[in-house]
Amino acid sequence: MNEVILLKYGEIVLKGLNRRRFEEILLKNIRNAVSGIGTPEIQTAQSTVYVSFAEADADYGRALENLSRVFGISALTRALQGSYDFNTALQECGDYLEEVFQTAGTFKVTAKRADKKYCLNSPQIGALAGEYLLEKFPHLSVDVHTPQVTVFLEVREGHIYIHADPVRGAGGLPAGTSGHGLLMLSGGIDSPVAGYRMAKRGMRISAVHFESPPYTSERAKMKVEKLASKLSLYSGEMILYTVHFTEIQEQIRNCCREDLFTVIMRRFMLRIACKIAASCKATAVITGESLGQVASQTAGAILCTDAVASLPVFRPLIGSDKQEIIDLSYHIDTFETSIEPYEDCCTVFTPKHPKTSPRLADVEKEEAKLNVEELIDAVVITKERISHA
Ligand code: ATP
Ligand code: MG
Secondary structure, three states, X not given: OOEEEEEEEOHXXXXXXXXXXXXXXXXXXXXXXXXXOOOEEEEEEOOEEEEEEOOOOXXXXXXXXXXXXXOOEEEEEEEEEEOOOHHHHHHHHHHHOHHHHHOOOEEEEEEEEOOOOOOOOHXXXXXXXXXXXXXXXXXXXXXXXXXXXXXXXXXXXXXEEEEOOOEEEEEOEOOOOOOEEEEEOOOOOHHHHHHHHHHHEOOEEEEEEEXXXXXXXHHHHHHHHHHHHHHHHHHOOEEEEEEEOHHHHHHHHHHOOHHHHHHHHHHHHHHHHHHHHHHOOOOEXXXXXXXXXXXXXXXXXXXXXXXXXXXOEEOOOOOOOHHHHHHHHHHOOOHXXXXXXXXXXXXXXXXXXXXXXXXXXXXXXXXXXXXXXXHHHHOEEXXXXXXXX
C-alpha cells in the first residue's frame, strides 16, 4: 500500500509572476518539516504537493501533524495512491477507508479527473463508486448536501488517489516569503503568539530576549528557549539573541523618575532590538503588545517608545483581547510554558504608578541624564540557534 500526503496550496494560488519564488520557499519548508521522519519524496502538480517517503514504515501520522503547521497550505490529507484500474481502486478505497465508513452514517463521492483520457468521466466515477460503497457498507446512505464523510477519488498521473475529507492547513503565506522580523520574546503569553501571527504572514523569525540576572533566573531563560523552540515548529529554525540588561535597568532606576521607568526601559529595549535587527538583516521588530493591556501599551506610551525606532514595529496583537490571545497560545501549545512562574525583566523594578500617558518631552529630559549610546554599546549579547528538538 503506497500512502502519500496531499497538500493543497493556500494563498499562493493568488500570486502572479512571483509565484515560483513562493513555491520554492514552501517546498523547502515542507522538506524541513518532515526531515526527521524518513527520506521524503516531494512532487507538485496542479497546486497540490505530494509527500511520500522511501521507507515503507515511515510515520505518516507524525508527518501529517508536522505538515499541518506549515504556512501556505490550505488543506491536507493522507491518501492512498491507488491503482489506475477502476475496479481494483474501488476495493482499495473500501479497505483504506473502512474505519471511516464504519463510524459514519452518510457519505458522498467527489471525483476529479486531471487525466482526461481516463475511461470514465467524473460523474461516472462518482456514481459507480457510490453504488459499490453502498453495497459494501449497507448501513451507509448517500447525502450529497451534508454528508458525514466525503470520499475523494482523484485520477491523475497513472493512479487514483483515494482519501476522505482533508483537514485544514495552517493557512497564511510560507514563512520566509515576507522577509525577516526580529521578535521581542518575553516569557509571557503574548509574544510567542505575536511571532506566530507574523510567521503566518510569511515572516522568517529571529528572536531577542532581555534578561536581568540576578533578578531574573536561569529558569526564566530556559522557559524562553522552550517557547522559541515551540514557535520554531511553525516559523522554522531561528536565532535567539539574549541581551544582558541588568546594568541598563539599574541605571534607569538610579537616575530617572520612577513613574517613567517603564517607558524609558522600553525605549532602550527597542533601540537594542533595532540594532540587532539591522545586524541580522531583519527589516522589522515584532512585539506582543495589545492596546491598553498595561500602562506601557497605551497609544501615548507607544508614541514615546516608537520615537526611538529605526525600523517598523509590528504589533500583530494590538487589537486582540486577552482571551483571543490565550486561545491562540493553546493552539500553538505555548500557553502552559508561558504561565510557568518565572520573573521577566519587565517586572523587575516596576513602578507602583507608571505614567499611562507620558509626554515625550518629559521622557527625553529624564533619559538625557543617562549616557544612552555608551550604555547600549556596552551591552552584552549572546546568540544561540533554536530548533524544534
Ligand atoms: P507578554 O505576555 O508577551 O510578556 P506582557 O503583557 O507581559 O506581554 P509587557 O511585559 O508590557 O507585556 O511586554 C510587551 C511586549 O514587550 C512583549 O509582548 C514582548 O514583545 C516585549 N517584551 C517584554 N519583556 C521582554 C523581554 N524580557 N524580552 C524581550 N521582549 C520583551
Ligand atoms: Mg511580559
